[in-house]
Amino acid sequence: MKNILFIHQSAELYGSDKTLLLLVTQFKNKGINPIIVLPNEGPLYFILREKNINVIIAPVLKISRKMFGLKNMLSLPFQIRSSIKIISKATNHLKIDLVYSNTLAVLIGLVYARKKNIKHIWHVHEIIENPKIVKTVFLNLIALKINSKIIYNSNATQVFWKKNKKIDNNRSVVVWNGLAKEKETLSPISINELKQNLFNVNASDIVIALVGRINKWKGQQLLLEAFKNISKNNTSVKLIFVGSAPPNQEMYLDNLNNQIKIDKLHQYVRIIPFQNDIWAIWDSVDIAVVPSTEPEPFGLVAVEAMLCHKPVIAAKHGGLAEIVLHNETGLLFEPGNVSMLESSLNKLIEDKKLRELMGKHGYERAINEFSLERYVDEIETICLNA
DSSP: OOEEEEEOSOSSOSHHHHHHHHHHHHHHHTTOEEEEEESSOSHHHHHHHHTTOEEEEOOOOBOSGGGGSHHHHHHHHHHHHHHHHHHHHHTTTSOOOEEEESSTTBOHHHHHHHHHTOEEEEEEOOOOOSSHHHHHHHHHHHTOTTEEEEEESSHHHHHHHTTSTTSOGGGEEEOOOOBOOOSOOOOHHHHHHHIIIIIOOOTTSEEEEEESOOSSSSOHHHHHHHHHHHHHHOTTEEEEEEOOOOTTOTHHHHHHHHHHHHTTOTTTEEEEOOOSOHHHHHHTOSEEEEOOSSOOSSOHHHHHHHHTTOOEEEESSTTHHHHOOBTTTEEEEOTTOHHHHHHHHHHHHTOHHHHHHHHHHHHHHHHHHSBHHHHHHHHHHHHHTO
């Protein structure tokens, strides 16, 4: 049995967290033993434990601007020693065959692999322009020869990091994320109940949804601005935001609430905290919007919506431009362009048949191009041949 040590940056259940959960669950079913290192307990930690997957809580050395402060730099050697000691103790009965860092944002996988002379894979889920010092550090780390393979989650992500001529392209590969719908589609009665009880809308209302973290670049404020004029002309159209603000970034949620109040949209807009059962949410909405103002490295939320037969309106940059086919599975608009976003929304609001047709094509594309089976098989081949 192959023992793979996975390093991950968080214990939440957003895009990269879900991708890891699906991957290691399938690996366990295939007879591969995944051991997961997380920085803390959280939703992901408890689900992994329920699935009898070994989880280790240890410092993962998350790279950020704060890491380069004097205090953190001085404490870095102690964090490294502490983490290596914890991981080594938890795995002393196993022979670790491979270290798999599931994000650029963590450093301990690379350090541990080098110290223990174990092959290392880096799965890159990020496009990072700023801060420049962090971007430079990442570029140099990706180029290290200890990385047996570098997996990018989209062509956009690969193109971004390949600007560094030091990176050996022969060790690089693009693997689109994969997903499978975990639950049966809700019945019409259940959908109506959810719309009334959770969304606080009428069963006949058209519901627009943005699902994701509430932060500065996911586009909540942009979508709200586009929706403002729509609500004046069509009171049967409602907007929901599903997600929570990251720790210590609650001001983005406060700003969103304040703008809803200023625009007097409280009757038409609702903010719903992060939901574990995201499939029920997607079953119950009519239009998915992913208006990210910065490039999404991939955009798993778009695939979720497509698996539920929903048309997707998305900003035309990053991985989203690879997922959504314009005028076929949804509509792409110029990033940050409020009027184009508003026009795209109106086009789908006014045409139910078009929504249904794009939803059908989106579902077909999701199961053909972004299936969990394909994703797991490709990653498994890479791991077994590393």
